[in-house]
Amino acid sequence: MRPFERGTHPATGEDQRRAAASKRLDGATLPSWELEEWRYSPVADINFDQYEPVAEVAPLTDDERNAIKSDYPTPNLAVTRNGRVVHVEGAIEVLADVDEVVAANGDLFADINQVFAAETIVVRAKPGAMVMDDIVVVHLIDADGAAVFTRLHIEAGESSALKVLEVFTSEDVDALVVPHIEVSCADSANVGYVGQQHLGPRVWQIGSQVSEVGQQGTFRSSLGAFGGQYARLRSDCRLIGRGAHGDLDAIYFGDRDQVLDFRTFQDHDAPDTTSNLLFKGVVDDASRAIYTGLIRVAEEAPGTRAFQTNRNIKLGKNSWAESVPNLEIETDDVRCSHASTVGPIDEEQRFYLETRGVPPEVADQLIVAGFFDEVIEDLPIKSVADSVRSAVQAKLAQVPSRSAQVV
Amino acid sequence: MSELIIDDVSARIGDNQILRGVNMTVKSGEVHAIMGPNGAGKSTLAGVMTGRPDVTVTGGSITLDGQELLTMSPFERAQAGLFLIMQYPTEVPGVRVPDMMRAAFDASGRDASEVDARIASEAERLEIPHALLSRPVNVDLSGGEKKRNETLQLGVLAPKFAVLDELDSGLDVDAMRLASSRVEQETNANGLGVIAITHYNRLLDELNADVVHVLVNGRIVDYGPAELANEIESRGYDRWMAMGATEIGVGLGGSLGKLMAPAGAGAPATDDPFADPLA
Numbered sequence: 001m002r003p004f005e006r007g008t009h010p011a012t013g014e015d016q017r018r019a020a021a022s023k024r025l026d027g028a029t030l031p032s033w034e035l036e037e038w039r040y041s042p043v044a045d046i047n048f049d050q051y052e053p054v055a056e057v058a059p060l061t062d063d064e065r066n067a068i069k070s071d072y073p074t075p076n077l078a079v080t081r082n083g084r085v086v087h088v089e090g091a092i093e094v095l096a097d098v099d100e101v102v103a104a105n106g107d108l109f110a111d112i113n114q115v116f117a118a119e120t121i122v123v124r125a126k127p128g129a130m131v132m133d134d135i136v137v138v139h140l141i142d143a144d145g146a147a148v149f150t151r152l153h154i155e156a157g158e159s160s161a162l163k164v165l166e167v168f169t170s171e172d173v174d175a176l177v178v179p180h181i182e183v184s185c186a187d188s189a190n191v192g193y194v195g196q197q198h199l200g201p202r203v204w205q206i207g208s209q210v211s212e213v214g215q216q217g218t219f220r221s222s223l224g225a226f227g228g229q230y231a232r233l234r235s236d237c238r239l240i241g242r243g244a245h246g247d248l249d250a251i252y253f254g255d256r257d258q259v260l261d262f263r264t265f266q267d268h269d270a271p272d273t274t275s276n277l278l279f280k281g282v283v284d285d286a287s288r289a290i291y292t293g294l295i296r297v298a299e300e301a302p303g304t305r306a307f308q309t310n311r312n313i314k315l316g317k318n319s320w321a322e323s324v325p326n327l328e329i330e331t332d333d334v335r336c337s338h339a340s341t342v343g344p345i346d347e348e349q350r351f352y353l354e355t356r357g358v359p360p361e362v363a364d365q366l367i368v369a370g371f372f373d374e375v376i377e378d379l380p381i382k383s384v385a386d387s388v389r390s391a392v393q394a395k396l397a398q399v400p401s402r403s404a405q406v407v
Numbered sequence: 408m409s410e411l412i413i414d415d416v417s418a419r420i421g422d423n424q425i426l427r428g429v430n431m432t433v434k435s436g437e438v439h440a441i442m443g444p445n446g447a448g449k450s451t452l453a454g455v456m457t458g459r460p461d462v463t464v465t466g467g468s469i470t471l472d473g474q475e476l477l478t479m480s481p482f483e484r485a486q487a488g489l490f491l492i493m494q495y496p497t498e499v500p501g502v503r504v505p506d507m508m509r510a511a512f513d514a515s516g517r518d519a520s521e522v523d524a525r526i527a528s529e530a531e532r533l534e535i536p537h538a539l540l541s542r543p544v545n546v547d548l549s550g551g552e553k554k555r556n557e558t559l560q561l562g563v564l565a566p567k568f569a570v571l572d573e574l575d576s577g578l579d580v581d582a583m584r585l586a587s588s589r590v591e592q593e594t595n596a597n598g599l600g601v602i603a604i605t606h607y608n609r610l611l612d613e614l615n616a617d618v619v620h621v622l623v624n625g626r627i628v629d630y631g632p633a634e635l636a637n638e639i640e641s642r643g644y645d646r647w648m649a650m651g652a653t654e655i656g657v658g659l660g661g662s663l664g665k666l667m668a669p670a671g672a673g674a675p676a677t678d679d680p681f682a683d684p685l686a
Contacts, residue, residue: 347460352497352544355457356560357485357511366510370501370543 002026003048004116004147015097021104021114028108040290040322041261042230046204051147051176053116054082068138071387072165076135078121082175083139083148085119092135093122098153102182102212105236105265110208113180117149123164127157127186134163134381141170141177141203148177156189158214163192163381170227172200179207183221187214187241192221192380198391199227201256208234215241215270220380225252225260226391232261239266239273239301246275249379251372251388253395254287254319264293264308268334272303279310280375282368283319284395292324295338299330308338313345313371315364365396409435409472409488409567411600416467417625418448418455425451427625428467433568435598438591438614440605442636443622444644449604450494452622453572456602457491458484471568486515488567492557492574494604499544504556507544508563522563529562533585550577558586562593568600569593575610587613608636623647 002025030046031038038044060079065087068079076090085094098120104110123135139150154164168177177199185191191211199205205228213219225231237246252260260283266275281289291310312321323340345367353363372392376385411433418426425448433439443449454462456469458481469476476484499507505526512519530540533555545553554574561569571590575583591614593599603614611619611633619636621629621644628650629635 348497349499349502351460351481352493352499353502353507353510354481355485355491355493356507357482357515357564358507359482359514360480362510362514363482366502366506367499370499373501373543 003112004051004053017100017104018097018115021111024106024111025108025115028111031108037263039292040288041232042259043206043232046176048176050174051145053118053149054084054143054146057081057084057086057143060087064140068136072134072136072138072167074134074136076131076133078137080121080137080139080150082141082143082146083118083150085121090133090135091123091131092137093124095120095122098122101153101155101184102210105208105210105234107208107234109178109206110180110210110234113149113151113178113208116147116178117151117180120151120153122153122155123162124155125157125160125162125189127160129157129160129162131160131162134165134383137164137166139166139168139177139179141168141175141199142173143175144173146173146175148175150177150179152179152181154181154183154191154193156183156185156191156217158186159188160186161190163194165194165196165381165384168195168197168199168205170198170200170203172202174202175200175204177203177205177207179205181207181209183209183211183219185211185213185217185219185244188216189214190218193219194222194224194379194381194384195233196224196384196388196391197227197231197233199231201227201229201258203228203231205231205233207232208236210236210238211246212238212240213244213246216243217241218245218247220247221249222375222379223250223252224388224391225250225262226395228258228260230259230261232263234263236265237267237275238269239275240269242270243272244270245273248275248277248279249375250279250281251375251392252279252281252289253284253392254282254289255284255316255395255398256287257285258287259290260287261290262292264291266293266295266306266308268295268297268301268304268306270301273301274305275307277308278375280312280372281321282313282315282371282395283321284315286316286318288319289321291322291340292326293338294326294328295336297329297331297334297336302331302333304331304334304336306334306336310340311371312340312342313368314342315345315368368396369393409598409600411489411568412468412470413456414468414470416452416455416469417465418451419463419465420451420461424465425625426455429622429625429627431602431620431627433600433602435567435600436594437618438594438601438603438611438616440603440611440614440616440619440633440636441622442605442619442639444648447622448625449622450572453491453570453602453604456484456489456570457481482514485511485564485566490561490564490566490569492554492561492569492571494572494576496545496553496557498546500546502544503542504540504544504560508560511564525563526559529559529589532562532589533559535559551579551582554578555582555586558589562589565593565597566599568602571601571603571605573604573606575605575607583610584613591615608633608640611636621647623650626650
């Protein structure tokens with residue numbers, strides 16, 4: 001399968017990983033919702049002919065840079081426009097290709113990204129290094145018909161620590177965004193990742209994040225998904241060293257007829273590894289959310305502790321949330337749990353607030369904002385909390401008129 | 408001077424008729440206790456007043472200064488000046504008291520910038536540690552902390568009338584004193600009218616209850632001065648148990664006026680001609 005003309009692709013480099021991904025694509029077919037992996041997804045509706053990689057992009061203006069710097073003050077900033085890097089400052093590199101540090105997940109769109117991404121944004125922490133200033137990567141999409149392949153490579157050496165914020169924003173354009181994030185967290189390293197998606201209402205996003213965590217290492221990821229028409233993100237968290245820990249958090253808020261789709265894998269491949277997943281979402285109007293999660297505990301991973309929780313509030317009469325948690329355990333001596341809920345706003349909570357004099361539509365807003373709070377309080381990058389709360393508030397600001405119908 | 412009039416209120420939960428014509432009048436500054444055996448309808452009465460969704464009113468009216476409450480939604484009743492301290496205060500994850508109070512002030516056109524100062528002053532009076540206020544409402548709080556938290560909200564909102572549904576349950580002696588003396592101050596200083604549902608007279612002592620109503624089988628079958636609570640605590644409800652089940656022609660809805668009226672205005676329950684001879 002060759003969704004884009006190679007000729008239109010701006011990258012020139014060809015390396016082994018690219019070649020391998022390319023080879024896998026040759027044997028691949030378009031995804032279909034009939035496959036377990038794509039169940040409930042509208043992915044088959046995708047029309048690749050509509051999109052094309054953008055060869056030339058306008059440079060970042062001073063105004064744009066200043067606006068970004070005021071939102072996210074940091075000396076380490078990279079900015080892309082329509083998939084091409086237009087600005088780098090501080091401790092960030094941009095490379096055509098990066099050696100394989102983290103194995104591919106075999107996801108179709110991860111392979112498409114590998115083949116078609118023009119460049120990779122590389123963030124590295126040397127062994128023992130504590131990167132004090134957050135790394136911020138902002139993706140701007142403003143071209144209709146753009147096929148955007150962003151690639152972020154995070155490599156934390158032994159006993160190092162760093163935090164990365166990645167933000168996706170767009171104008172109201174019709175675009176396809178295929179992001180890939182790979183994270184290598186060496187022994188005793190500590191990586192925090194925050195990904196915030198604020199794409200326009202006509203943008204399709206199909207992305208993946210792959211992380212590998214070494215002995216005693218910690219990877220903490222927190223996602224926020226607010227925009228997009230169809231926005232999917234697959235996360236593979238592999239705990240490959242003894243005592244490795246992975247935290248996967250997400251909040252998502254769908255309205256209109258948005259579809260927000262998450263696939264997660266918590267792979268425990270070494271003893272005494274721990275993982276904790278908390279995905280919380282709200283679906284309003286006729287939006288849909290899909291959460292499918294799998295905890296896999298390998299035979300060589302005794303002492304595993306793995307938790308997976310997915311909670312959904314259904315606000316809209318025609319909204320819908322699907323939650324499919326799964327366990328696959330090949331060893332004894334593990335403690336795993338999964339829980340998922342889909343339901344309307346708790347009536348008792350609403351009544352309680354009403355007895356204080358809070359009108360029901362305001363009560364609903366407080367309850368929904370509060371519902372997300374435990375994830376926001378726990379963001380790996382605390383300074384982002386206000387902007388995440390604002391994103392929730394912006395969505396909620398549209399709720400009152402609707403919630404009156406629900407009450 | 409405000410007046411809360413409960414007039415012949417009946418209500419059911421599901422198919423169970425719980426209240427069968429309750430009458431009561433509470434004026435500003437008065438403290439009325441409602442006592443009764445389990446299942447008599449005490450919490451249902453609190454639910455009727457505040458508009459709990461699972462309670463269906465089947466008759467009667469409740470007015471606050473002439474305004475009918477039963478047709479109002481719960482938040483409108485709160486805005487009209489009615490406050491409820493729940494028996495089991497609901498946990499609301501992620502929502503904090505200051506935000507909730509600000510939303511309540513905003514919604515009723517009050518100046519929300521006062522909220523923080525009011526909370527601080529109430530917290531001091533109730534000896535609530537500041538850290539507790541930055542936690543989500545009632546989440547992971549002990550029973551006593553929850554009730555003090557509810558009392559704090561009462562102080563901040565300064566309602567005209569408060570329904571205390573077992574304010575004393577789950578409280579240790581010190582917390583009970585703090586909470587009840589705060590309510591009592593409100594009755595004296597700001598004319599708060601109180602309906603206190605309880606099983607114990609110790610709360611009524613603290614609150615200086617003016618009148619005790621006995622609720623049995625969905626009806627108020629007797630009322631009397633605060634000392635009545637002593638009798639109930641030592642002897643239980645046996646002498647009233649049969650009464651709720653039969654029709655009592657006399658509207659016993661006790662207001663203070665009636666209580667203080669000359670003897671004969673309200674027949675003492677012991678002389679009830681309809682008393683069950685087998686009781």
